[in-house]
Amino acid sequence: MDVLAVKGLTKKFGQFKAVNNISFSVKEGEILGLLGPNGAGKTTTIQMLLGITIPDKGKINYFGKNFFESKQETLSKINFASAFNNLQGRTTVWENLVVSANLYQVEDYREKIFRLVAYFEVADLLHTRYFDLSSGEKTRVNIIKSLLNDPRILLMDEPTASLDPDVADKTLSFIEKLKKDRKVTILYTSHDMREVERICDRIIFLSHGKIVAEDTPLNLTKRIEMTILRMVFDGRKESVAKYLSEQKQSFEFVKDDTIVVKTKEKIIPDLIFGIKNLGVWVTDIEIEKPTLEDVFLQISRSQ
Amino acid sequence: MSIKRIKAILLHEAFVMRHSFEVINDIVIYPLLQIVIFGFLTIYLFGFSGKLVGSYVLIGTLLWQIISITQYSISVGCLWDVWSRNLTNIFISPISTAEYFVSYMISGIIKSIFMFCLAGYLSFRIFHFNILNIGIVNLLLFFANLAIFAFAFGIIILGLIFRFGSRISAFAWAMIGIVQPLMAVIYPVNILPKPLQAVAHIFPPTYIFEAARNSISDPSVQWSYILKALSLNLVFFLLAIIFFNYMFDLSKKLGQFARLEG
Numbered sequence: 001m002d003v004l005a006v007k008g009l010t011k012k013f014g015q016f017k018a019v020n021n022i023s024f025s026v027k028e029g030e031i032l033g034l035l036g037p038n039g040a041g042k043t044t045t046i047q048m049l050l051g052i053t054i055p056d057k058g059k060i061n062y063f064g065k066n067f068f069e070s071k072q073e074t075l076s077k078i079n080f081a082s083a084f085n086n087l088q089g090r091t092t093v094w095e096n097l098v099v100s101a102n103l104y105q106v107e108d109y110r111e112k113i114f115r116l117v118a119y120f121e122v123a124d125l126l127h128t129r130y131f132d133l134s135s136g137e138k139t140r141v142n143i144i145k146s147l148l149n150d151p152r153i154l155l156m157d158e159p160t161a162s163l164d165p166d167v168a169d170k171t172l173s174f175i176e177k178l179k180k181d182r183k184v185t186i187l188y189t190s191h192d193m194r195e196v197e198r199i200c201d202r203i204i205f206l207s208h209g210k211i212v213a214e215d216t217p218l219n220l221t222k223r224i225e226m227t228i229l230r231m232v233f234d235g236r237k238e239s240v241a242k243y244l245s246e247q248k249q250s251f252e253f254v255k256d257d258t259i260v261v262k263t264k265e266k267i268i269p270d271l272i273f274g275i276k277n278l279g280v281w282v283t284d285i286e287i288e289k290p291t292l293e294d295v296f297l298q299i300s301r302s303q
Numbered sequence: 304m305s306i307k308r309i310k311a312i313l314l315h316e317a318f319v320m321r322h323s324f325e326v327i328n329d330i331v332i333y334p335l336l337q338i339v340i341f342g343f344l345t346i347y348l349f350g351f352s353g354k355l356v357g358s359y360v361l362i363g364t365l366l367w368q369i370i371s372i373t374q375y376s377i378s379v380g381c382l383w384d385v386w387s388r389n390l391t392n393i394f395i396s397p398i399s400t401a402e403y404f405v406s407y408m409i410s411g412i413i414k415s416i417f418m419f420c421l422a423g424y425l426s427f428r429i430f431h432f433n434i435l436n437i438g439i440v441n442l443l444l445f446f447a448n449l450a451i452f453a454f455a456f457g458i459i460i461l462g463l464i465f466r467f468g469s470r471i472s473a474f475a476w477a478m479i480g481i482v483q484p485l486m487a488v489i490y491p492v493n494i495l496p497k498p499l500q501a502v503a504h505i506f507p508p509t510y511i512f513e514a515a516r517n518s519i520s521d522p523s524v525q526w527s528y529i530l531k532a533l534s535l536n537l538v539f540f541l542l543a544i545i546f547f548n549y550m551f552d553l554s555k556k557l558g559q560f561a562r563l564e565g
Contacts, residue, residue: 011558013557013558018558044558047558047561050391050395051394051395051555052391052394052395052555052560052561053555053556053558053560053561054552054555054556056556072397072399073397075395075396075397076397079395080391080392080395085388085391085392086387086388086389087387087389087392088315088318088319088383088384088387088389089386089387089389090318090319090322090323090383090387091315091318091319091321091322092318095314095318098314099311099312099314099315099318100311100392100396101311102307102308102310102311102314103308103311103312103393103396103397103398104396104397105305105307105308105397129322130387131387145392
């Protein structure tokens with residue numbers, strides 16, 4: 001079941017088309033990554049999905065209902081966390097969380113706040129003013145705020161930016177747990193491709209306000225056929241070069257005994273056997289498969 | 304309308320106030336200081352113009368605090384969140400605009416009642432001016448009318464802030480001061496030049512301040528003034544809501560609201 005369906009969403013600021021006729025849907029329990037270079041339209045899309053920017057065209061349906069016709073009901077079931085969004089700086093973490101819990105009409109919020117602050121390791125900061133927290137601590141409190149109402153859909157805009165690797169990993173584990181235990185649907189933006197690969201079921205690439213690619217992380221990386229093969233060998237360099245030229249491979253010697261070949265993944269075994277048959281001993285190999293980052297760079301640069 | 308969400312904003316207001324000396328200064332210290340200054344001016348005026356004129360100044364200053372504090376509470380309350388980049392968090396929660404307004408109206412009324420009582424007590428103790436002498440019913444109706452006008456004015460300022468952002472935040476304090484001379488707070492409206500008198504009669508508080516001055520010598524209920532003020536207040540309040548909704552929608556269409564904090 002689609003819990004979020006977006007159709008023909010468009011937003012112009014003057015002559016600039018920030019979001020240009022995008023359509024996508026998200027299923028219950030799915031984590032959808034929204035990726036793209038700066039200015040691609042991710043933030044404007046999220047602002048429209050939160051109702052703080054009104055689209056020029058298009059429809060947003062949450063749980064099968066038009067968002068702008070059932071806004072209050074919808075907003076009680078979703079939440080938002082961002083590393084770039086703040087809570088009230090003058091009041092304490094506890095006070096901020098109590099206000100948020102009441103805004104979302106959370107019952108028995110004390111226990112929930114205590115549980116979440118313990119998990120995200122900010123229990124000792126409960127009576128510290130939000131203003132006095134480090135950026136990593138603020139981000140963790142923002143995430144806690146976004147979890148207070150047990151949202152069915154969570155919009156997360158670079159939630160792990162400014163977190164140290166340990167807390168970032170804990171946050172990702174928590175997101176995975178939310179998905180597994182409660183089937184929470186998450187729309188996730190990040191510039192860290194490793195975490196996107198780790199948690200996202202599907203990815204949408206935005207560029208200049210348009211969707212330019214949409215697939216699973218695995219299928220997206222398969223779009224790049226080139227794999228990098230690094231070989232260390234013991235034998236005549238000229239023979240290896242001649243053989244690879246005959247095979248019409250692109251290669252480069254980085255040392256006299258080390259060569260880097262850009263090739264298709266499926267012919268790597270043939271190349272290694274071919275070189276071995278020349279009487280050259282391959283002492284070490286390293287294969288670098290294309291990553292989501294390569295896909296990101298390829299798409300961004302091609303637009 | 305959810306009581307819990309209204310409670311959330313009231314708590315939010317209380318927490319911000321607890322940590323902000325500026326708020327205490329603006330809604331407690333500064334108004335009391337005004338009462339003291341105008342109280343001494345009253346004593347001074349007793350010598351020249353008699354007790355009545357002195358009382359005009361003091362009653363006007365006392366009642367002005369209702370407008371000033373209530374309007375401040377509505378307009379500046381939102382600015383704390385704009386400055387903290389927290390406004391988005393409030394408006395992506397299920398709170399409705401009506402709940403948001405009602406919360407700040409309640410908060411403004413609580414602050415105004417507290418301050419009005421304190422200022423009234425102070426003027427009684429120091430300057431021997433008893434505000435209750437104008438009649439309890441008069442006082443309640445004056446309070447209600449001035450508060451409604453303050454709500455409307457505060458909502459208009461809020462609309463401007465939502466549309467144009469914190470660069471016009473000074474309006475939250477200053478705008479009411481700009482129109483204050485037109486509302487004949489401490490002097491009768493007929494001393495204003497004729498064209499300004501016409502403008503003054505557009506503002507509901509003008510009638511209330513006139514009524515208040517009359518009630519010093521005649522504490523019977525000043526229905527004629529009160530009803531005129533109330534009718535104008537209802538129009539003002541309705542226009543303020545329409546204006547705010549228009550500005551809020553425009554701000555969201557232009558992407559300004561999301562950038563308020565950015």
